[in-house]
Amino acid sequence: QIMQIVILKDSVEVAAYGANIFIKQLQKKADSVLGLATGSTPVSLYQQLIAANKAGEVSFAKVTSFNLDEYLGLEGAHPQSYRYFMNQQLFDHLDIDTANTFVPPGDADDPIEACERYEMQIAAAGGIDIQLLGIGRNGHIGFNEPSSGLMSRTRVKTLTKATIEDNARFFATDEYQPHLSITMGIGTILDAKKVVLLATGEAKAEAIRATVEGALSASCPASALQLHRDAVLVLDEAAASQL
Numbered sequence: 001q002i003m004q005i006v007i008l009k010d011s012v013e014v015a016a017y018g019a020n021i022f023i024k025q026l027q028k029k030a031d032s033v034l035g036l037a038t039g040s041t042p043v044s045l046y047q048q049l050i051a052a053n054k055a056g057e058v059s060f061a062k063v064t065s066f067n068l069d070e071y072l073g074l075e076g077a078h079p080q081s082y083r084y085f086m087n088q089q090l091f092d093h094l095d096i097d098t099a100n101t102f103v104p105p106g107d108a109d110d111p112i113e114a115c116e117r118y119e120m121q122i123a124a125a126g127g128i129d130i131q132l133l134g135i136g137r138n139g140h141i142g143f144n145e146p147s148s149g150l151m152s153r154t155r156v157k158t159l160t161k162a163t164i165e166d167n168a169r170f171f172a173t174d175e176y177q178p179h180l181s182i183t184m185g186i187g188t189i190l191d192a193k194k195v196v197l198l199a200t201g202e203a204k205a206e207a208i209r210a211t212v213e214g215a216l217s218a219s220c221p222a223s224a225l226q227l228h229r230d231a232v233l234v235l236d237e238a239a240a241s242q243l
């Protein structure tokens with residue numbers, strides 16, 4: 001199988017389509033290992049998973065999850081941390097056991113050791129069955145910025161100026177915004193059995209073009225998905241407008 005492209009009308013349809021993939025996965029395998037993402041794109045997909053869980057269509061009781069990335073220097077209780085985001089947007093509303101939800105530890109004393117441990121935790125869980133991704137305007141996945149090694153594993157990454165600016169909207173003007181992250185590597189992401197990337201809006205159109213039609217290159221980290229056997233890109237018309 002190769003990269004599959006699904007083009008839908010708008011972000012509402014994208015979220016519904018993406019949620020359905022996850023619901024089907026959980027109905028097939030209740031103890032699935034999910035790879036999860038932050039950013040604004042997956043929020044409505046998460047809302048649909050919460051609704052499906054409340055309606056009794058799916059249970060998360062046996063699920064384990066691993067998030068892609070976290071800001072280095074923020075503890076989980078910090079409102080800007082991705083751990084906090086995930087609790088607020090998803091975990092607090094599901095029947096999931098939070099002990100089985102993993103986010104890279106932004107407050108680790110030894111971040112390099114924490115990266116190795118995260119890889120071991122993923123392996124111990126049996127690997128990721130299905131990985132959800134958004135995409136940065138510069139083609140980043142997780143916090144794998146352009147120039148990231150295509151075989152890279154979980155590690156500390158410096159954020160680019162563009163990404164810091166894109167994410168500044170979540171921070172107050174005088175608030176500390178981290179410039180470092182812990183992120184799964186591109187190799188880590190490619191190890192997931194299935195990958196689902198969501199992209200909506202005109203601002204993502206160039207990154208999607210480079211991902212699908214560009215060269216396989218570290219200058220567009222998402223282009224590495226061209227190597228994956230089971231990757232699906234779920235796009236709205238605006239994000240697909242340069243294909």
Ligand code: GLP
Nearest residue numbers: 038039040041134135136142143
């Ligand atoms: C952040 C995250 C990525 C995410 C990207 C796009 O930088 N680390 O995982 O895909 O932003 O975010 P948004 O969905 O808000 O456009």
